[in-house]
Amino acid sequence: MVIKPYEETKKMQFFRTLYTRFDPDEEQRQYYDGLKKGEEGERIFSELLREVNNGSLILHNLLFEQLNSLFQIDAVLAAQKILHLFEVKNFQGDYYIESGKWYTGYGTEIQNPVSQLRRSEILLQQFLKKHGFNLKIKSSLIFINPEFTLYLAPRNLPIILPTQVNRFLHQLKGNPFKPGKSHFTLAEKLISSHMEENFSDRIPHYHYDQLKKGLDCATCRSLNTIVKGSSLICLNCKHVEKVDLGVVRCIKQFQLLFPKKKMTVNIIEDWCASMVSPKTIRRILAKYYIIKGFGKATHYVESEPKNLEDL
Numbered sequence: 378m379v380i381k382p383y384e385e386t387k388k389m390q391f392f393r394t395l396y397t398r399f400d401p402d403e404e405q406r407q408y409y410d411g412l413k414k415g416e417e418g419e420r421i422f423s424e425l426l427r428e429v430n431n432g433s434l435i436l437h438n439l440l441f442e443q444l445n446s447l448f449q450i451d452a453v454l455a456a457q458k459i460l461h462l463f464e465v466k467n468f469q470g471d472y473y474i475e476s477g478k479w480y481t482g483y484g485t486e487i488q489n490p491v492s493q494l495r496r497s498e499i500l501l502q503q504f505l506k507k508h509g510f511n512l513k514i515k516s517s518l519i520f521i522n523p524e525f526t527l528y529l530a531p532r533n534l535p536i537i538l539p540t541q542v543n544r545f546l547h548q549l550k551g552n553p554f555k556p557g558k559s560h561f562t563l564a565e566k567l568i569s570s571h572m573e574e575n576f577s578d579r580i581p582h583y584h585y586d587q588l589k590k591g592l593d594c595a596t597c598r599s600l601n602t603i604v605k606g607s608s609l610i611c612l613n614c615k616h617v618e619k620v621d622l623g624v625v626r627c628i629k630q631f632q633l634l635f636p637k638k639k640m641t642v643n644i645i646e647d648w649c650a651s652m653v654s655p656k657t658i659r660r661i662l663a664k665y666y667i668i669k670g671f672g673k674a675t676h677y678v679e680s681e682p683k684n685l686e687d688l
C-alpha cells in the first residue's frame with residue numbers, strides 16, 4: 378500500500394523550469410544531471426516497489442531532522458516487524474571497492490554509499506526510538522541501473538545489484554501481512570515529520586532579461602513551439618495541447634522563478650514571447666487569479682485553486 382507516493386521533488390521542478398530558459402554553466406549542468414539521474418532511479422524503483430503490494434506500507438521521499446542532522450530517505454517499507462530502508466542509486470558504468478573505499482572505473486573516489494546508508498539508518502533508528510516505535514530497521518542500497526557493474530564487492534554488504542532487484546522484491550512480496558494500527562501511526566508520524574528541502578544555496582544567480590521567453594512544450598520542454606488557433610504545437614516532438622493549458626503552465630513557471638515580481642498582462646505576454654494576445658492572457662489570468670489594483674497598477678495574485686479541467 379503506497380501511503381506517500383514518489384513525486385518529483387520541488388528542487389527538481391525548480392531546476393527543470395529554470396534550465397528550460399537559462400543555460401547552466403558546466404558545474405550547474407553536472408549538478409542538474411546528477412539530480413535528474415537520481416530522481417529517475419527513484420521513480421523507476423517506486424514503480425517496482427508498487428508491485429510488492431503485500432499489505433506493507435510504502436513511503437517515498439522523506440526528509441527529517443534528527444539531532445540537528447538532516448537525513449533524506451528515498452523509500453521505506455513498513456512490514457510486520459521490520460522497517461525496510463531503501464537508498465536508491467542510479468549509477469551507471471563500472472565501479473570498484475578497494476580497502477573499503479568506492480571508486481569509479483576511472484579511479485576517482487566517490488562518497489561511500491554504504492556509509493551514507495548507515496548514517497541514515499542510525500538517524501532513523503534514533504527517530505523511531507524517540508517516538509516510541511519498536512521496529513527493526515533493515516537497510517538496503519538498491520542499484521537500479523542495468524548498466525551498473527561493481528567489482529570486488531564483499532558479499533556481506535547491504536547492497537542489491539541490478540540483477541538481484543527482481544528477486545529481492547519477489548521475496549518481499551512473499552511475506553503478506555495486514556498492517557496494524559501501529560504501522561499506520563508510524564506512517565503518519567513519518568509524514569508529519571517530513572520537511573521540505575531548502576536548496577536556495579544551489580540556485581545560480583539569474584535575471585529576468587537573461588531568460589528565454591516563450592511557451593514550452595508540456596512533453597519535451599522545448600521552446601520551439603508555435604500557436605495555431607487554440608492549439609500549442611511543439612515543432613520538436615509534435616506534441617499538441619490547448620494553448621490555454623500552455624499559458625497556465627508558463628504563468629506557474631513565472632511565479633516559481635519570480636515569486637516577488639508582480640504579475641501583469643504585459644509581463645506575462647512578454648514571458649510567453651507574445652505568442653498569445655494580451656486579450657487571451659487577460660482572460661486566463663482573470664479566470665485563475667484575483668485581480669488587484671487599477672489602471673497601470675493592475676496585477677494578479679494567487680486565488681484558490683480552480684479545477685484545471687474547466688478550461
Ligand SMILES: [Zn+2]
Pocket residue numbers: 594595596597598599611612613614615616
Ligand atoms: Zn515537445
